[in-house]
Amino acid sequence: MTTNSTQNILLWTIMLILFVPQNGKAQQIKVPKDTTIVTNHTTNIKGKTIPYKATVGFQPVWDQNRKQIASLSYTYYKRTDIKNDQNRPLLISFNGGPGSGSVWMHIAYTGPRILKIDEEGFPIQPYGVKSNPNSILDVADIVFINPVNTGYSRMIMDAEGKMPEKEVFFGVNADIKYLASWVNTFVTRYNRWRSPKYLIGESYGTTRVSGLAFELQTNHWMYLNGVILVSPTQIGFKFDGPVEVANRLPYFAAAAWYHKMLPSELQSKDLLEVLPEVEQYAVNKLLPAIVKSGYLDASIEEEVITKMAYYSGLSKKTIKQHNLEVPKSYFWKDLLRNRDGFTIGRLDSRYKGMDIKEAGEMPDYNSELTAWLHAFTPAINYYYTQELNFKTDLKYNMFGPVRPWDRTENNAGESLRKAMAMNANLHTMIQSGYYDGATTYFNAKYVMWQLNTNRKLTDRLSFKGYRSGHMMYLRNEDLIKANDDIRDFIIKSSTTISKGSKY
Template structure:
């Protein structure tokens, strides 16, 4: 009896140990599969490498491990001429899932043509992928996706902050490039949302710490990059986004509603810079008549009542706008994509209960990425794939990533920058993105290498088929332009 009990106990301990082992991340490993995809009518063979590469401390000991997926086109003769793109999403704390199976990768999440979720969940070929022109590495920073800190004794603070994030990722990228023999390849970074803060800083860190000079940086739905825009400036910049959202929901006056969106927005932008911002700067000393006139114009463009605009001293906060625009219909609108409508417990109040856009995306992308990584790419693990991982507290002090990017451009005449933004994005609105681009280089000497593209979608503008096709074509054109510039000796 005692032997049976010992045997059962031993078996149980072995099972527990095996389960614990299966939940530990592999520190340094790869799984390779081969596939094809049709892009622009051309069948492209490619190699997919799903792997883990360590983050090392100063003594060369692994302290964390990071998950990545690398797509390499196989029928390429000269890898030295083949562009290589590192792709990051934001959060901070978000995995690379969104752009991976939503935008540039060879497989995309199944959604409807306007970008709204449908079931059954799954993936399909992405006929707009940029794999025809570039190899791509999708990177999950520490504590996102399958990436993990390896021990409770490791100091978390070295990963979770603006500058901390940039420092360890620059080291990791340099090691990855060496391992994969890609030093001669033209190199690009693409980041979305907080990922734009990340790649802007990386452009400087890679150049200054590792002598790795980039050809291009793509900022998708960018943050402020540490560029000051508080107070009246930040408040005024929201109005063109308000106008776009109101236009989409048909809340504008007939004479404005019947105009095409991209014909209307320049008028709102001009009013914002030339009249609205100066009025906000005057604050409580704005003349009463002028105050009423500005309130009328703001209400007209934003699809709100003059009373609401005056209640907020001409500057309606975003959270109020999301609640107010469709209040009479009993709906809220989405933060990250204001085409989405939400239902709150009550119509009153100033804040919505949840962002209907993010909720919709989470339930479409989560099952799709888990199926794809585990069953299609063959990366088998009991680890949970963290769409959003635990990275708090995040140290936001010392954010000079915009200046790091400007300095990298000034020192590297071949470095180009593209901004992509959705008109219906209320989280990182498109006109603030324009402002960031304008302020990135106050001298104006770099403006011929700074580009902006807008789309009729939200934060993830690539979820809508039409914008997915256009945005990827814009990436192709940007990559080609940067490569052509690199073939010509540059002199300031």
């Protein structure tokens, strides 16, 4: 054996000793299992100095044998200058996906610190966060919760190194069940049973909080004062087919109005003058026409095509070729195709995208989502380490692995309706952006109508619209208005309890 060969063997031996763990296992990144980190802060809200403490915590999820199977991360903001907090409301906040962390509403909507973005919500550098003078922390404490595999939340191995079954967490009803137990523990640990309690959810989070309202009430005897649905999904209500198709038109009109693609007589009107007219047409004229399909009288079909083009900014040819059923994805691709060739965003149609080819049936990518991830990802990572003093090698999952997601037996909307019927003090508010093409504002109104089929919940249901998209709070004007709407909703619904929970 040559000297060089001997040296090479010795070198490789040293490297193996240095870099291979002696127990034969790779080092695991540790997931905090039941810990808290507390920091103290002040902020200015509506001209008043508000002191608060922020708790970055990890609270267990247990199985039926009381063994920990997951650790959920949360961030809890509590105002500290309230001596008697028995009437202090608590807002419990969830985002959606499913699989999305709580980052979106946490550092852009209701929390005390928000993204550095421009007035319309577009990313700017340097990245980071700033004070939120519109936060609702002046009237309510807030906890932002990350379900399993979102944010820093993770499943926990058992003693044999086996992960729990995914079915325990990843489904409409599984999600509601374990999160209700988790919320019960949180409320107990932080002594919030006396507090007026509110759930707020965004996007799929609206399905989550709708189901939670009933689950908490019936299986944990926790009665809520309010549920806030931000950019709601169908929450289990069925409106596919002609209803879903007809419901697209008001959103098409809103997006076309924003991009100045409507005829001059419509374009000269304010958006909120245009939309009621389109809504009435969609329900009273378009829906019956779509129902008749190929048996619609040819002259009436031509009238409908002409009116749809008038309200949508699309060509009559496009509408006719799609048999009146233009997919939203095609609309995002086609609206500006013959003007400047840009696409428009799915979640917020104010955003433009640039595809490789102007031809095609749908955009290459979601232009709004890339802009949001551009701003949110560095901000949340900076915020936790530098301002909340939480340092970890765990990746913050903006979108975590939660597939497959069991969507069967989704009765969340009906569950919310039952919860409201059983609890005379439970109020619901819906917030939607007019330019949201994923969970459209008119579908949100439709959801509200389905909650009130017996006409007896009218005074406890409300709808608020905003001139932006899915995350309407990114636009500063809407950030102010939407937080004020939540503030008013909490104040109004938390004071009525003094009259007694009764009909």
